[in-house]
Amino acid sequence: MTDAEGGTHTFSDVEEGVSLMELGRRNGVAGIMGDCGGGCACATCHVYVDERWWDKVGAPDDVEFAMLDMVADVMKDTSRLGCQVRMSPQLDGLAVTVAPASGY
Ligand code: FES
Structure with missing residues (x-):
């Protein structure tokens, strides 16, 4: 995962079903806020x-x-x-980049 500041993060022993947001928050990935707690209601x-x-x-x-x-x-x-996005064995190695904050 590439964060909002260009830093890269890799995660090991990712449990099946955890979301990318949860992974980002747990690991302090810059730009992943998850303000609504995963309710699909904030886009952070x-x-x-x-x-x-x-x-x-x-x-x-x-x-x-x-x-x-x-x-x-x-x-x-x-x-x-x-x-x-829920992690699964099929997504092992998944690469994503945190989007910049919206001006909205
Ligand atoms: S945490 Fe994903 S939309 Fe709010």
């Missing part, structure tokens, strides 16, 4: 998924997309909310 866990991983991570559902649309000024085609 916004990340850009590395394009190589997009097919495995998948697109946001309608509720998540609507929240991302609130931060459209910094949204990209590979945007996801970190609280909505």
Whole structure:
């Protein structure tokens, strides 16, 4: 995970089902706030998924997309909310970058 200041973080022994937001918060990743606690209601866990991983991570559902649309000024085609991406063995090695704060 690349943080908002360009620092990189790798995580080992990641338990299945933990969200990217939770991982970021636990490990003090700059830019991952998670203000709503994972309720898909704040977008302070916004990340850009590395394009190589997009097919495995998948697109946001309608509720998540609507929240991302609130931060459209910094949204990209590979945007996801970190609280909505749950880690699994299939995502071992996943690369994401924390999105900059929205001006919204
Ligand atoms: S923690 Fe609020 S939308 Fe992810």
